[in-house]
Amino acid sequence: MEHTLMLKRELEMEALGMRIARALPCGGFVALYGDLGAGKTVLCRGAGRALGLDHLSSPTFTIVQEYPTAPPLFHFDAYRLADEDELYAMGYEDYLDRGGLILMEWADRVSGALPKARLDIEIVGSGADPRRVRLTPHGAAYEGLVSEL
Ligand SMILES: Nc1ncnc2c1ncn2[C@@H]1O[C@H](COP(=O)(O)OP(=O)(O)OP(=O)(O)O)[C@@H](O)[C@H]1O
Ligand SMILES: [Mg+2]
Structure with a gap:
């Protein structure tokens, strides 16, 4: 049930993040994979924008950034x-229990801690090249979401 998209511009990646956040109004878990500069944070920025944020910084040094949106947004960078x-x-299990939207960059670093029900997004490409984005839903709710997208 996986789905592959080619996104030529940063704006398209941001728009994908917006659509995903809108499709998960009660929160959820999105695991992001891809090399440095692939576009993981760009997608997260779009998700934040859909929730009303105009700024989302990269949480690399803090591991998690928390935003008081509805649902709350927890942006992790593993x-x-x-x-x-x-x-x-760092209290990860409490974050999982809070009903937020969790975005996990570098999810492969913590693959053993990812919930079974989630959306995996793998981004391949760098620089000005188009990005190949593979969406793999795990669980019925996420399968529905991917077919909507
Ligand atoms: N089609 C595209 N989609 C996403 N980003 C693109 C695209 N084309 C060019 N870019 C550029 O690629 C870069 C992606 O950076 P971003 O910080 O999102 O990567 P990242 O995957 O989060 O990297 P890191 O692992 O360092 O956190 C940005 O500078 C963006 O402008
Ligand atoms: Mg990033």
Whole structure:
């Protein structure tokens, strides 16, 4: 049930993030994969914009940025985490329980801690090249979401 898109511009990546956030009004979990500069944060910025944020910074140094939107947005960046234990040590399970929209950049760093029901988004490409975006839903709710998109 996976779905592949080609996105030529940053604005299209942002628009995809907006559509995903709008399709998840009660929160959810989006795991983002892709190299440095692939466009993960651009997609997250779009999701934030859909929730009314005009600024979303990269949480690399803080691991998680929390925004008081509705639903609340929790933007994680696992790049600097050695393993899942470091994520649990920051109260990750409490974040999972708060009914927010969780966006996890570098989800492969913490693959053992990802919820079973989630949307995986893998972005391939860099620089000014188009990005190949593969959406893989896990669980019925996310399958519905991907077919809507
Ligand atoms: N089609 C596109 N989609 C997304 N970003 C694009 C596209 N074309 C060019 N870009 C550029 O690629 C860069 C993507 O940067 P971004 O910070 O989103 O990457 P990232 O995947 O979050 O990297 P990091 O792993 O460092 O956090 C931006 O500078 C953006 O302008
Ligand atoms: Mg990023």
